[in-house]
Amino acid sequence: MDSIVVTGGRPLEGEIAISGAKNACLALMPAALLSSDPLTLTNTPRLSDIRTMSALLESLGCEVAALQDARVLAIGAERITNHTAHYEIVRKMRASILVLGPILAREGRAVVSLPGGCAIGARPVDLHLRALEAMGATIELRDGYVHAEAPAGGLRGARVVFPLVSVGATENALMAATLARGTTVLVNAAREPEIVDLARCLRAMGARIEGEGTSEITIEGREALHGATYRVVADRIELGTYMLAPAIAGGSVELLSGPGSRELVAAFADKLQETGIEIADTDRGLRVSRTNGSLRPVDVTTQPFPGFPTDLQAQMMALLTLADGVSKLEETIFENRFMHAPELLRMGAQIDVHGGTATVTGVSKLRGAPVMATDLRASVSLILAGLAAEGETRVARVYHLDRGYERVEDKLGACGARIERVHG
Ligand SMILES: CC(=O)N[C@H]1[C@@H](OP(=O)(O)OP(=O)(O)OC[C@H]2O[C@@H](n3ccc(=O)[nH]c3=O)[C@H](O)[C@@H]2O)O[C@H](CO)[C@@H](O)[C@@H]1O
Numbered sequence: 001m002d003s004i005v006v007t008g009g010r011p012l013e014g015e016i017a018i019s020g021a022k023n024a025c026l027a028l029m030p031a032a033l034l035s036s037d038p039l040t041l042t043n044t045p046r047l048s049d050i051r052t053m054s055a056l057l058e059s060l061g062c063e064v065a066a067l068q069d070a071r072v073l074a075i076g077a078e079r080i081t082n083h084t085a086h087y088e089i090v091r092k093m094r095a096s097i098l099v100l101g102p103i104l105a106r107e108g109r110a111v112v113s114l115p116g117g118c119a120i121g122a123r124p125v126d127l128h129l130r131a132l133e134a135m136g137a138t139i140e141l142r143d144g145y146v147h148a149e150a151p152a153g154g155l156r157g158a159r160v161v162f163p164l165v166s167v168g169a170t171e172n173a174l175m176a177a178t179l180a181r182g183t184t185v186l187v188n189a190a191r192e193p194e195i196v197d198l199a200r201c202l203r204a205m206g207a208r209i210e211g212e213g214t215s216e217i218t219i220e221g222r223e224a225l226h227g228a229t230y231r232v233v234a235d236r237i238e239l240g241t242y243m244l245a246p247a248i249a250g251g252s253v254e255l256l257s258g259p260g261s262r263e264l265v266a267a268f269a270d271k272l273q274e275t276g277i278e279i280a281d282t283d284r285g286l287r288v289s290r291t292n293g294s295l296r297p298v299d300v301t302t303q304p305f306p307g308f309p310t311d312l313q314a315q316m317m318a319l320l321t322l323a324d325g326v327s328k329l330e331e332t333i334f335e336n337r338f339m340h341a342p343e344l345l346r347m348g349a350q351i352d353v354h355g356g357t358a359t360v361t362g363v364s365k366l367r368g369a370p371v372m373a374t375d376l377r378a379s380v381s382l383i384l385a386g387l388a389a390e391g392e393t394r395v396a397r398v399y400h401l402d403r404g405y406e407r408v409e410d411k412l413g414a415c416g417a418r419i420e421r422v423h424g
């Protein structure tokens, strides 16, 4: 199994290209199931999660062609030949549940393995299922699988009120509603940029949708959708992660995420600026610079968009371990998302975790250490910490990292970081 070895202490200078968003792409790919015409996605990231979704779609009868060095994916779902998403694939990636709504809406039936819990929390899918039931589906759970059936004549438009904000449940319901009979209103819908991206792509496929990016989305169901070509939005979590690289290591880096991309990370960028880091908009994205030696502590509470993203909490914690004072991080989305804390302790950080709150008392320096992470964002937070630490940090089990970060060693290495991948 590969490890990443980082030797800290070098300020970073240069630029980093930000890839297309993993989490947007993982919702856009199943949208292809809604039409018998091909959906072509451009700016797709080269990540293991994307390959897993391709394999899942192929197992359902789709043709998936990775073009232009896998920067473009052409997905043809002329016929869905298999209505079951098997556990062997679903267990690898929770986003597999996103095929449920599209298959059910187009074919009238679908069987999808329950994804099960994962390191960061239990992550049930009840809200996905309730939304589809509100559209008339009959759902049964048997032997670890969701068996869903649409009523005669197909799913019906409905008013779906989500008791809590769920990105995945909003995506599943949004996709299903595009082919339902009548109007669907999603109330308390997620507002994440990935939802906006999905709605725009569905509109390019002929769907009638209004209100994406607000908490109420209205969808007028259509008989059929057609093919389209759509460009995946920049990855705001990758962007935020690399914004933290010069913040923690020192130096100045331009993040090539496109003009106007600050709005993708506004709440995070505000917190980063509060610590004393400079952020400037550029024609190509954002420039982040650390000119001043000390970092101010800040308090952070994770929230659904437009709040501070849970997917940047671990990385922000790595920075705050070196602030001049005490910071509090409150995790409100997932019940077990502080797995990076004990590993950061091994590098000399001072962190107390009580329930959903981590109190971080800044230290003057971190020391390199062998560390290991059990989820994607925790893994990258240890790499960030390694950029600032004295000596060598070896981050083991980087398959988590490869789910969500493309060539992390090349992107940081090009800015002067001493970082390498060690095989075996
Ligand atoms: C592939 C993808 O896009 N993953 C993102 C997506 O995950 P995902 O879509 O799984 O996250 P949700 O927004 O659904 O989860 C939010 C909260 O709702 C709970 N919940 C969710 C669904 C449900 O049916 N019942 C229920 O109780 C979850 O356990 C969690 O506590 O949004 C999360 C929150 O921004 C991000 O951290 C993930 O990176």
Ligand SMILES: C=C(OP(=O)(O)O)C(=O)O
Pocket (backbone or CB within 6 Å): 023, 093, 094, 095, 311, 376, 377, 404
């Ligand atoms: C939690 C994440 O992904 P997933 O929902 O696929 O587990 C993530 O991207 O940080």
